[in-house]
Amino acid sequence: MPNRLADATSPYLLQHADNPVDWFPWGEEAFAAARRRDVPVLLSIGYSACHWCHVMAHESFEDERTAQLMNAGFVAVKVDREERPDVDAVYMEATQAMTGQGGWPMTVFLSPEGAPFYCGTYFPRDHFQRLLLGVSQAWNEDRDGVLDQGRRVVDALSGPRVPPSGECPDADVLSAAAAALADAYDGVNGGYGSAPKFPPSMIIEFLLRHHDRLSRTGERPEAAGEALRLATHTTTAMARGGIYDQLGGGFARYSVDAGWVVPHFEKMLYDNALLLRAYTHLWRRTGDGLARRVALETADWLVAELATDEGGFASALDADTEGEEGLFYVWTPEQLDEALGAEDGQWAAHLFGVTAQGTFENGASVLQLRTDADDPDRYSRVRATLHTARSLREAPARDDKVVAAWNGLAIAALAETGALLDRPDLVESARGAARLLVDVHYADGRLVRTSRDGAAGRSAGVLEDYADVAEGLLALHAVTGEPEWVRVAGALLDTVLKRFPDGHGGFYDTADDAEELFNRPQDPTDNATPSGRFAAAGALLSYAALTGSHRHREAAESALSLVTLLAGRAPRFAGWGLAVAEARLAGPLEIAVVGATGDPDADALHRAALLATSPGVVITRGDGRDDGGIGLLRDRPLVDGRAAAYVCRGFTCRLPVTTPEELAVELAQG
Known part of the structure; x- marks a missing residue:
């Protein structure tokens, strides 16, 4: 008989719908049942493309004896970490605090009030069965000790964990971060660390922006060259290795070795969106042929394998086929x-x-x-x-839920790649995903995190959803000139400023009216994707440059202040913050192109603007008659009836130019 997961929208939860375990989805019903039965909650968190999640499912959750122990002594709750990143975040923090490590599947024992008291990750079946018996016995015979342990964990994790804001990072801070990244670099294989080794997409973006700023100012030419060398070496090493799918395009989640030879074969939307943008930006800076090929192959893979019928992009492809990792x-x-x-x-x-x-x-x-x-x-x-x-082989399973944040990353990457590499079909794919997000995920300035088959899920959007969707929509506007995307991005960022502030210049990861967990999650560091804080800073900075809003710029600068602390201590975990800080230091540069779409002169100016490498450059386009409510276009007329481009910083503009050659000269001046 199917359990309570049969009606779930998450493909990961549906994978467990026929388990003999009497699973509950996350919610009050599960905790009420635990209180009524006077038993602990057994929380299991994973995701559909997770290899070891499948292993534990086959070994334990499909096993009748293990299921009997789980059902008898616990209320079992299954969570898709991609659908509920807030739940995952607070219990991952507890798991790391208790065990010194974390990972998925995550296994956490909770009081009926949600306090964690014992945590772990993957357990082999025999070990797991002994653990179930031991925890159940402790709950029944030493309840006070168990609950006291849970209270100590909650107390230790409660309260502010992010320092109050200080000074925004200056050029010296960013140079010190680049030097630290150079010192930690794997000069043989590229990237950072030994094994497992993850693609450092956000660091690559920072290094490219750092190179551009130093090259433009003429400062420290050796450091500028080193930044570009590290970015190029890493992207080349990954593209040549096994982490890149040499037949189908696209990147696996990570390499199990230091040399990028053997991947962990799951392929995630967020990795490929971030890497697609990085390779496209490398091509824009250098004209590198390998970067161009990999960008186009990755974009084509993303559209071919992850596009959904509704216009969005699915979350992931599994690592396994026929029960074996990598067989495909x-x-x-x-x-x-x-x-x-x-x-x-x-x-x-x-x-x-x-x-x-x-x-x-x-x-x-x-x-x-x-x-x-x-x-x-x-x-x-x-x-x-x-x-x-x-x-002709059995293909890996696809998790076809649409996650708002990751689709925002994909929109930005596809829009820019399509525009820069002359692939209008990729721009159309970006526009289709944006349309789905606006029509299905968005209403009145609020977002839901997921949808599936065109139906919105029940999970509220978190900070990264608002920030990454706003980032994607602003990038799409830069390519298309369509004002709708700026309006929606502005509404999302207004929600960020209203619902997410922490009172110290930063942001929580959940809104002030979101479901209350035992702790309000707030992780300021980059992980597999940009941290919500730094993603918000980037979108706020770009929106301020388009609209002239001092409020949005001040919020961006306050959020960036943490970069100053992280740059010296852990620059590998602040790559996106460092990249956004480079954009702030550059202005960012603002380019307004005035002229009708289809006008060859206006189109040529627009393409020249898109080729600009100034860090975080902000671009808008209008027809010269209606500014679409975008401040940067206001009072920017045609020149003697001809298309024109205005290069500005802080809304202070130079004289307009009318040819791509003149614009290139203006851009070279920074």
């Missing part, structure tokens, strides 16, 4: 021969690093492309043939 992606020499014939098979094995010993498991290899093929036509033919052959 890996190859043996024999499989290459079978797909290509012996001659092309041997050539492909050499090119892609497929060996008899294998680089993965059971003699299989992850495809790498350490050097370009000496025969591009043969490479294209072989790659297409292998891609077709792979498509």
Whole structure:
């Protein structure tokens, strides 16, 4: 019989709907049942593309004996961390405080009031069964001790954890952060750390912006060159390695080794949106051919594999197929021969690093492309043939819920890539996702976090949803000139300023009217995605540059003040904050293009504006008759009836120019 998850909208929860465990979704019903039965809550948090979540599900949650122990002694609650990042955040903090580490699946035992008293992650079945018996016994025989432990955890985690705001980061702070990142860099393999190794997309964006500012001012040319070198080396190493899907495009979540050889095979929307933008920006700065190819392949993969029928983008592809991690992606020499014939098979094995010993498991290899093929036509033919052959395998499962924040990241990346690399279809994909968010997720300045099949979910949007959607809509406006996106972004940011402030210049991750948890989550550091605080700072700064709003700029600067502290202590976890701080230091530069869409002169000026590399450059476009309520366009006329571009900083503009060449000169001056 299906349990209480049968009506869930989350694909992850639906994966557990037929478990013998009597799962509850998160909510008051579960805690009321725990109080009525006088038993603890067993909270299990994971997500659909999580390999070890599947392992624990198969070992324990599908096992009748384990389910009996869970049902007898506990109220079991299953949570999709992607749907409820607030619940995940507060209990992850408790898990890390108790155990010194965290991860998924996360397993937390709670009092019926929601206080955690024992935490862990993945447990093998025998261990888990012993744990269930032990916790149940302790609950019944030493209730006061159990509850006291929970109270101590709650007390330790309560109260402010983010320092009050100080000074906004200046050029010296940003240079010190860049130097620290250079010192910590893996000079052999690229990136940071050993294993596992994660794509540092937000750090790449900071390094590109840091390089541009130093190059523009002529300061410290060696440091400027080093920043660009690190960004280029890392992006090249990832693109050449197994973390990048050499056949289908797109990046896996992380590499299990230091050399980017073997990925953890799940593919997430947020990773690919952030990396797509980073590779596009690298191409914009350098014209690098590999960056251009990877950007286009990743964009095409994103649209082909994650686009939903409603216009949005699904969350993830699973790591597993047929119960085995990576089975869809890996190859043996024999499989290459079978797909290509012996001659092309041997050539492909050499090119892609497929060996008899294998680089993965059971003699299989992850495809790498350490050097370009000496025969591009043969490479294209072989790659297409292998891609077709792979498509006949069982594909990884897709988590098709639409997450607002991650779609905001995708909108920004696709809009910019489409505009810069002359792919209007990608701009249309960005516009379609924006339309879905506005029509389904948004109402009266508020967002819901998820939707599925065009129906909005029940979870309220968190700070990153408001910030990343606003960021995406402002980027889409820069490409299309459509004023609607600025209006919606402004409404979202007004909600941020009204509902999320912490009273010390920063923001909480949940709104003041959100469901109350045992602690109000507030994590200011970047993780897999930009922190809500720094994402909000970036969107607020861009919106202020478009509208002239001092209130939004002051809020952005207050939020950025924490970067000054993190830059010296943990710059790897403040990449987006550092990138936004570079934009603030640059102004950011404002470009208003005036001229009708379809006017060749106006279109040429607009493209020249989009090619600007000034950190966080803000672009708007109008027809010269109606400013659409956008302050930067106000009183910016055509010049003798001709299209014109105005380069401004703080709404103070230079004389307008009418040709792309003149605009390039203006932009070179910073």
